[in-house]
Amino acid sequence: MPTGFLGKTLAAAGTAAALVLATAVPAAAAEPSVVEQDVAQLYQYVVDLYDGLPADALRHVDRLIESPIPRIGPQTQADDGPIPGCTEGSLLTYANKLAAQLSPLENKALDALSGLSQLYVQGVASDKTPQVFGTDGQYTARATTTIDKLRGFWDIESWNIQLVAWKGTDLGSQAKMAQTFSLGLAPAKVKAAAALATKVLYEIPALQGGRNPLITLNAFAAPAGSLGGKRVALGDGLLDTVDVLGFDDVSVESVLGHEYGHQVDFAHENHPRNESSEMGPDAYGGYFVAHAKGFAWNARTQQEVTYLDASIGDCYHSHGTPDQRKAAGAWGEKQATSQANPNRIVPSATMIEKFQKEYPKLMPPVAAARG
Numbered sequence: 001m002p003t004g005f006l007g008k009t010l011a012a013a014g015t016a017a018a019l020v021l022a023t024a025v026p027a028a029a030a031e032p033s034v035v036e037q038d039v040a041q042l043y044q045y046v047v048d049l050y051d052g053l054p055a056d057a058l059r060h061v062d063r064l065i066e067s068p069i070p071r072i073g074p075q076t077q078a079d080d081g082p083i084p085g086c087t088e089g090s091l092l093t094y095a096n097k098l099a100a101q102l103s104p105l106e107n108k109a110l111d112a113l114s115g116l117s118q119l120y121v122q123g124v125a126s127d128k129t130p131q132v133f134g135t136d137g138q139y140t141a142r143a144t145t146t147i148d149k150l151r152g153f154w155d156i157e158s159w160n161i162q163l164v165a166w167k168g169t170d171l172g173s174q175a176k177m178a179q180t181f182s183l184g185l186a187p188a189k190v191k192a193a194a195a196l197a198t199k200v201l202y203e204i205p206a207l208q209g210g211r212n213p214l215i216t217l218n219a220f221a222a223p224a225g226s227l228g229g230k231r232v233a234l235g236d237g238l239l240d241t242v243d244v245l246g247f248d249d250v251s252v253e254s255v256l257g258h259e260y261g262h263q264v265d266f267a268h269e270n271h272p273r274n275e276s277s278e279m280g281p282d283a284y285g286g287y288f289v290a291h292a293k294g295f296a297w298n299a300r301t302q303q304e305v306t307y308l309d310a311s312i313g314d315c316y317h318s319h320g321t322p323d324q325r326k327a328a329g330a331w332g333e334k335q336a337t338s339q340a341n342p343n344r345i346v347p348s349a350t351m352i353e354k355f356q357k358e359y360p361k362l363m364p365p366v367a368a369a370r371g
Helices: 016-021 034-051 090-100 104-123 140-153 168-172 174-181 187-203 205-210 236-244 251-267 276-290 299-311 322-337 348-362 365-369
Strands: 162-166 219-222 231-235
Touching (some): 034 104, 034 174, 034 187, 090 236, 090 299, 104 162, 104 168, 104 205, 104 219, 140 162, 140 251, 168 174, 168 187, 168 205, 174 187, 187 205, 219 251, 231 236, 231 251, 236 251, 251 299, 251 348, 276 299, 276 322, 276 348, 322 348
Parallel strands (some): 162 231
Antiparallel strands (some): 219 231
């Protein structure tokens, strides 16, 4: 992932009051509303924060999906156009529908706050304090069980991989936001920026006080050299959305299996520049949930996992299409269910090597050649 800052600006939406005033005052002369000014200033604070981060702060941080919200920070979507005949996964379709309901002003505010919340969970949050997964804590036990299993399953250094909850409601804490802005914003601006973040969170109803799922509709893995060190973050918005789509039975285990798969790649300095960077963790996650020493899920549940894999597929030579993601997960599951000794765990380096050999078979010839 590139480390340069690629901010996107959006035109602020005019309010109804401004449109009424336009009958007497030229539109160009209309003063922005207080809310518009607040959002514009917050957006600039977050841009400045990202610009002030260390060069490697976000290097190799792998997000589960590319958010439909124009995002502050490094972008990973490929420059190529859509893949002909491809239909994006159901989770991306759902997220895009949510995003389409936002006004430009709401979109800009959500962009700034989502970027801010990611920096909090990556650079400030710590599993040394109790982590609560799910908007009401309903996934905490499952998340704890899953990360414990993963740490004992793969043969990589695991004691220092943190599992942290990504919660939009953390944006309501000025103390937490001050810690976050301190990561890269000029010290003299930190207090005002933190106060403004909390103000914007509550003055725009669409943000739902941090509970709009788009704020945290993602998960990510970060390597040792990045801001905050080795960790996996699991977003409440992602878990809520996966529940709506009918994958709640496998959500936590599948997503954490995938994100921990990135840690497997990180441990072996495996950073592919093609779709195998995401499809590989799909395969490792499939192997884990199907394995006798993982969750030993049955064939029906394994199939549900592959459908969840497909739901996050895209059509931009970025993370893999739905069919490719599904195939990668199914391949991993088959490695577990077909091995002669069901209790043997394939070494992580061997699993990476096996998948890299399989990867071209899962891809169209042109895409496979990109690697």
